[in-house]
Amino acid sequence: MDTNAVLYGDLERILLTREEIAKAVRELACRITHDYAGKEPVMICILKGACVFFTDLIREIDLPLTTEFMSVSSYGSSTKSSGVVRILKDLDRDISGKDVLVVEDIVDSGMSLSYLKGVLENRNAASISIVTLLDKPARRRVPLEVQYSCFNIPDAFVVGYGLDFDEKYRNLPDIGVLHPKIYGGQA
Numbered sequence: 001m002d003t004n005a006v007l008y009g010d011l012e013r014i015l016l017t018r019e020e021i022a023k024a025v026r027e028l029a030c031r032i033t034h035d036y037a038g039k040e041p042v043m044i045c046i047l048k049g050a051c052v053f054f055t056d057l058i059r060e061i062d063l064p065l066t067t068e069f070m071s072v073s074s075y076g077s078s079t080k081s082s083g084v085v086r087i088l089k090d091l092d093r094d095i096s097g098k099d100v101l102v103v104e105d106i107v108d109s110g111m112s113l114s115y116l117k118g119v120l121e122n123r124n125a126a127s128i129s130i131v132t133l134l135d136k137p138a139r140r141r142v143p144l145e146v147q148y149s150c151f152n153i154p155d156a157f158v159v160g161y162g163l164d165f166d167e168k169y170r171n172l173p174d175i176g177v178l179h180p181k182i183y184g185g186q187a
Ligand code: PRP
Pocket: 046, 047, 048, 049, 050, 073, 074, 104, 105, 106, 107, 108, 109, 110, 111, 112, 113, 163, 164
């Protein structure tokens, strides 16, 4: 998509270009290929935000991995603070004894992943690692160990490459900071 395309008009600036993202994804895939040599990891995509990152990442990993998809949603404002998430679509297969990589687009407060990791730990995986494209450490509310992260980013409203605002902008090939006029924030 050309950066003059309509959706780009809603951005304040581009934070990460598609070239920077592709390079980081390749490097991350190399690390995972190396770290999991001899293993057959299960890679779990957390829908929807991680879908673009996930499909690029798995194609760069040289391992006999398998894929799973999970869809989760918070219960609403009360649960946003408790971090409890509702599982809308669960894994199709048993992960006991498997080396699992949970793939997210962004870790913000860390509440969703912290809860989800607990759920998966109860299923007796051999190991569970967290993989994220973006990390906003300034927003963390609960301790969460993130084993693989491509970019630490500032506390800005980012969209693109799978990340949305009101379900839109996921199809932008780059990651940009959304203009505050779009979400009603202060300029
Ligand atoms: C985003 C993201 C993580 C979560 C991170 O999902 O994909 O799942 O929020 O936030 P946290 O660290 O504060 O828990 P979102 O609820 O926006 O759904 P989506 O992936 O379908 O866009």
